[in-house]
Amino acid sequence: MLFEAALSRPDAERWPWEHARIHLAYGQWLRRTRDTTRARLHLRAAIETFDRLRAQPWTQRARNELRATGVAGTATRPETRTAALTVQERQIAELAATGLTNKQIGERLFLSHRTVGAHLHRLYPKLGITSRAALRDALDTITPDKNDQAPQPASPIEGSHAQQ
Numbered sequence: 001m002l003f004e005a006a007l008s009r010p011d012a013e014r015w016p017w018e019h020a021r022i023h024l025a026y027g028q029w030l031r032r033t034r035d036t037t038r039a040r041l042h043l044r045a046a047i048e049t050f051d052r053l054r055a056q057p058w059t060q061r062a063r064n065e066l067r068a069t070g071v072a073g074t075a076t077r078p079e080t081r082t083a084a085l086t087v088q089e090r091q092i093a094e095l096a097a098t099g100l101t102n103k104q105i106g107e108r109l110f111l112s113h114r115t116v117g118a119h120l121h122r123l124y125p126k127l128g129i130t131s132r133a134a135l136r137d138a139l140d141t142i143t144p145d146k147n148d149q150a151p152q153p154a155s156p157i158e159g160s161h162a163q164q
Contacts, residue, residue: 003029020049024062036069037137043069070134085142089123092116097135 003026006012012019027042043066050059085093088109095105102113102120109116124130127138 016049016053020046020053020058023049024058024065027062028065031065031069037140040066040069040071070129070131085123085126089119092119093123093135093139096120096132097139
């Protein structure tokens, strides 16, 4: 693809304005082809460069495109981050991302559908999204925190029954 060829040139970053314009155009094209995860990467790169160049109209244009991918905030974020989700919010988000309704999620977790809706309403801003459709992509970009890690099995003690 020509966008990738232009961005991968070894001297491409010598021209930051043009480089950012290519990121923006590629991000727009990816968004329109419904590849929102990759579009966000390029749009964020464009925003960062336009911000650095103080090209506010272009920064706003890239932010509008980023918002169209389902990202609520206009600030750039690293692609990998830790969101402060509770265990229950994470369970609800993961079930909602699979396409279950609030009622179905509530039945699985023994909650009312209103409680499920309230949790979803609170976790959208935490994930920086505006719609249920963006949940799966947002969950893919979160690094697990200490509450999400499975307990590690205890290591065998030296001299235990395993050596006999």
